[in-house]
Amino acid sequence: METPENLKKTPLFNLHAELGGKMVPFAGYNMPVQYPMGVMKEHLHTRAAAGLFDVSHMGQAFLRARGDQDIGKLFERLVPGNIAGLKPGQLRYTLLLNNTGGIMDDLMVTRHEDKDNTLFLVVNAACKEQDFAHIRDKFKDEADLEIFNGRGLIALQGPEAETVLSRLWNGSANLKFMQARGVDILGYECFISRSGYTGEDGFEISVPGEGAEDLVRALLAFDEVKAIGLGARDSLRLEAGLCLYGHDLDEGTSPVEADLVWTIAKARRKTGDFPGAGRILKELEEGAARKRVGIKPLGRALAREGTEISDQEGSKIGVITSGGFGPSFGGPVAMGYVASAHSATGTRVGLLVRGKMLEGEVYALPFVKQDYKR
Amino acid sequence: MIKYSKDHEWIRVDGDQGVVGISDYAQESLGDIVFVELPEVGASFSSKDEVAVVESVKAASEIYTPVGGEITAVNKDLAGDLSLVNSSPMEGGWFYKIKISDLSELDRLMDEAAYNKYVETLS
Numbered sequence: 001m002e003t004p005e006n007l008k009k010t011p012l013f014n015l016h017a018e019l020g021g022k023m024v025p026f027a028g029y030n031m032p033v034q035y036p037m038g039v040m041k042e043h044l045h046t047r048a049a050a051g052l053f054d055v056s057h058m059g060q061a062f063l064r065a066r067g068d069q070d071i072g073k074l075f076e077r078l079v080p081g082n083i084a085g086l087k088p089g090q091l092r093y094t095l096l097l098n099n100t101g102g103i104m105d106d107l108m109v110t111r112h113e114d115k116d117n118t119l120f121l122v123v124n125a126a127c128k129e130q131d132f133a134h135i136r137d138k139f140k141d142e143a144d145l146e147i148f149n150g151r152g153l154i155a156l157q158g159p160e161a162e163t164v165l166s167r168l169w170n171g172s173a174n175l176k177f178m179q180a181r182g183v184d185i186l187g188y189e190c191f192i193s194r195s196g197y198t199g200e201d202g203f204e205i206s207v208p209g210e211g212a213e214d215l216v217r218a219l220l221a222f223d224e225v226k227a228i229g230l231g232a233r234d235s236l237r238l239e240a241g242l243c244l245y246g247h248d249l250d251e252g253t254s255p256v257e258a259d260l261v262w263t264i265a266k267a268r269r270k271t272g273d274f275p276g277a278g279r280i281l282k283e284l285e286e287g288a289a290r291k292r293v294g295i296k297p298l299g300r301a302l303a304r305e306g307t308e309i310s311d312q313e314g315s316k317i318g319v320i321t322s323g324g325f326g327p328s329f330g331g332p333v334a335m336g337y338v339a340s341a342h343s344a345t346g347t348r349v350g351l352l353v354r355g356k357m358l359e360g361e362v363y364a365l366p367f368v369k370q371d372y373k374r
Numbered sequence: 375m376i377k378y379s380k381d382h383e384w385i386r387v388d389g390d391q392g393v394v395g396i397s398d399y400a401q402e403s404l405g406d407i408v409f410v411e412l413p414e415v416g417a418s419f420s421s422k423d424e425v426a427v428v429e430s431v432k433a434a435s436e437i438y439t440p441v442g443g444e445i446t447a448v449n450k451d452l453a454g455d456l457s458l459v460n461s462s463p464m465e466g467g468w469f470y471k472i473k474i475s476d477l478s479e480l481d482r483l484m485d486e487a488a489y490n491k492y493v494e495t496l497s
Contacts (some may be wrong), residue, residue, distance in 0.1 A: 040406035
């Protein structure tokens with residue numbers, strides 16, 4: 001059981017306490033779910049200015065090829081994306097797949113600009129031990145995995161993120177969406193990518209553990225920046241239509257079902273050289289039985305995770321996997337899986353909430369327009 | 375007179391009329407309120423019946439009426455501004471008015487001093 005005593009701490013633990021963060025157990029870590037400002041204001045502040053998130057609980061690692069084989073090509077054994085084609089300093093969202101085409105985790109993969117034949121991986125906190133064991137097992141003596149325990153990872157997200165970061169690093173405006181660079185900030189060797197999990201423009205900054213608090217204090221000193229907890233991180237990503245592993249994605253779910261077909265590289269659909277290709281190629285051809293969709297409850301009541309979705313006759317057609325209130329959308333938002341026959345945008349569905357059937361409709365994701373600097 | 379239940383509802387009583395809402399402790403624990411479902415005017419309930427639902431960004435909570443009776447009014451202002459529950463839980467953020475059927479049920483509730491003590495034991 002997770003008790004406060006055996007929970008792990010990020011390098012920013014003491015700062016969270018000082019900022020009045022309300023700490024909760026999350027993936028084995030003691031993490032701030034909100035600060036005194038509250039989830040709603042934190043969410044809106046991130047979309048209006050800049051929010052700063054501690055995501056140091058996530059797994060960070062280098063994967064370096066031992067021999068001459070390209071590390072990107074090697075990594076393609078585990079994922080359906082085009083990793084061989086990643087240019088130095090470019091990153092991509094991809095999926096670790098199991099042999100039956102289910103999603104073991106979703107992750108960010110960067111081809112390191114400065115380090116030879118090296119990928120930088122960022123994986124979900126709850127999956128990191130399993131992911132890293134899986135990667136080591138698959139590559140054995142072909143590649144070395146260097147895991148960064150205790151390193152910080154912070155996300156700076158929102159329309160003012162570029163301006164704010166430019167005061168500490170003059171290259172922020174030149175880094176495009178899904179590019180990454182090694183940068184010295186405040187004397188710490190950081191690794192910055194232009195990416196995030198909010199639907200806003202922004203950056204994720206990997207920083208040595210001993211420098212995390214300095215960097216965060218320097219950023220929080222700017223008026224535009226507020227510390228944001230996991231509560232708002234969840235509502236921001238939900239409005240942006242982004243999946244949360246363990247909720248919207250799991251080991252039984254394929255990329256086709258999850259409506260993540262875009263992560264399966266065109267060339268690799270021909271070669272079929274990724275785990276679970278049999279099932280996935282078949283689903284690409286024939287369609288999957290169910291599909292992840294956005295669901296907009298038509299009233300004011302929320303449809304939370306686990307809510308049963310039915311057709312208009314009342315037969316069960318699916319389930320909500322993420323649901324809550326969308327502060328920027330101004331109403332309840334959700335996503336879930338429905339039988340593919342009911343997945344067209346605008347399809348009316350029933351949502352079984354507290355014993356009552358509420359109206360909802362299939363909604364084209366995202367709920368809030370993404371604003372990336374491409 | 376104001377009384378509190380262990381479920382963090384308050385009831386302000388004038389004769390056999392009561393006004394019910396949730397306490398400051400309750401709104402603070404729930405966080406930002408995003409949905410409230412209020413009972414129908416004219417409906418009758420026994421004490422501890424579920425009469426309303428309040429949802430915050432974090433979770434849904436049922437509201438149990440601290441006393442039985444007939445609902446005589448609901449707070450229509452909440453339809454336009456749910457933040458009243460957070461900003462003014464004891465005044466503008468009230469939920470419903472009830473004609474109390476058995477005043478002796480009030481005796482089972484806590485007064486303000488007892489409730490404050492009770493809340494202290496929770497944190």
